[in-house]
Amino acid sequence: AIVVDVTDGEAAAAAGLQAEDIVLSLNGKPVADAPSLITLLRNSAPGDKVRFGLARGRTRLELPCEVRERSIPRILAQLQESGAAWLVKQQLPNGAWPHAAFEWIEEVGYPSISYTAVCLDALAGLPPGARERFQEPIGKATAYLLAHIGEDGGLLDPEEQSATNLRNFASAFAIHALTRLDPEKHREPVQKLANFLLKRQLAEANGFKSLDWQYGGWTYYEKLRSFAFRTDIVGNALVLRGLACAGIDARD
Numbered sequence: 001a002i003v004v005d006v007t008d009g010e011a012a013a014a015a016g017l018q019a020e021d022i023v024l025s026l027n028g029k030p031v032a033d034a035p036s037l038i039t040l041l042r043n044s045a046p047g048d049k050v051r052f053g054l055a056r057g058r059t060r061l062e063l064p065c066e067v068r069e070r071s072i073p074r075i076l077a078q079l080q081e082s083g084a085a086w087l088v089k090q091q092l093p094n095g096a097w098p099h100a101a102f103e104w105i106e107e108v109g110y111p112s113i114s115y116t117a118v119c120l121d122a123l124a125g126l127p128p129g130a131r132e133r134f135q136e137p138i139g140k141a142t143a144y145l146l147a148h149i150g151e152d153g154g155l156l157d158p159e160e161q162s163a164t165n166l167r168n169f170a171s172a173f174a175i176h177a178l179t180r181l182d183p184e185k186h187r188e189p190v191q192k193l194a195n196f197l198l199k200r201q202l203a204e205a206n207g208f209k210s211l212d213w214q215y216g217g218w219t220y221y222e223k224l225r226s227f228a229f230r231t232d233i234v235g236n237a238l239v240l241r242g243l244a245c246a247g248i249d250a251r252d
Contacts, residue, residue, distance in 0.1 A: 010068075
């Protein structure tokens, strides 16, 4: 199990654990991954002394640690903030996030509309107090997405490869993010995005008949008939969630 982040003032920090340490064992019992470490820790009570067996670079060491009282909401909040901090480190100077795997950032680094919408939605979902600490990256990402709403109302980056330009997917995530951040302020762009999604539904207006198994759904890709497999439950659910956030009546 790899230590992603250590919060100041917590038991792990007091014991001397550091980010990027690899936990090999707890009280001599091997740790294969994060879930196995959590399982072992659950068997400990507040006040118990435990020993972490670690690999730090090429060094092996053991660190004693006292188990503290758990607070699930606090732990979840810490996990959200550490995850958000990691996301922000990957953000490009123009406010977007890079296409494909994040480890490509130094080799590729070109922005992705869909990744940016997903990452902004994640930051928008932070608790209010935590969200305030990420206002700058949130503002940059929001500005990037708003600047890339096309004439048809959907998100579009002309420089992004057509095979990865997931316009419906990105537009649906953007609606969710913008309504989380400030639904009144973003009412106009949200409505544009929602109207775009309504026009993209696989229905009669786009040449689909009710006997088509994909009828009523949405495709991921730019062209409605680009791929043999065009729609699935996850994509449809994301679009429907976005439309609901935009205030579209389900009967429409």
